Amino acid sequence: MRVSVFIATSLDGFIARTNGDLDWLPEAPEDHGYDAFMDTVDTVVMGRHTYEKVLTFGAWPFTKPVVVLTSRPMIPPPDGAAVTAMHGTPSEIVAALAATGVQSIYLDGGVTVQRFLAAGLLDRLIVTRIPVLLGSGLPLFGALSTDLRWRHVRTASWPSGLVQSEYVRAEAP
Helix, strand or coil: CEEEEEEEEECCCEEECCCCCCCCCCCCCCCCCHHHHHCCCCEEEEEHHHHHHHHCCCCCCCCCCEEEECCCCCCCCCCCCCEEEECCCHHHHHHHHHHCCCCEEEEECHHHHHHHHHCCCCCEEEEEEECCCCCCCEECCCCCCCCCCEEEEEEEECCCCCEEEEEEECCCC
16 A cells, blocks of 8 residues: 655645635646646545535545545535545554555545654655745644654756655665
């Protein structure tokens, strides 16, 4: 099972404003590799708050199955969207999805990313930095009990000022 993150942050490391707003994200005229990335994953896994935010975008953006991590009732998905709810630890989620044949997950949502990262279950990080400082907000990364090492794969930049870096989990020394 490969677990990957494809996410944007402000220069100061925030994925959203404190209230969850994403109004600071630009309309990106360039292709930043999102479609190519989506071709590499079987299933999207996100937290309930991220799911509820995605529902406000208008058209449902996913053609892949989506798993929403929640232990509470959730807002019904749009017609035709393949959305299911699951709850458990990151290890339990990965094991349950692997048992159904899922081989590659796109993980989304700040708290969800932090939980999988702390559990040692993230394999690839693709982070696009947006040239804006928010000063405060919801951070991509949280506290960890130990250092986690990553190996740089590539960095690309675009005329709009966006800079994207990809990392894979480094093997333990």
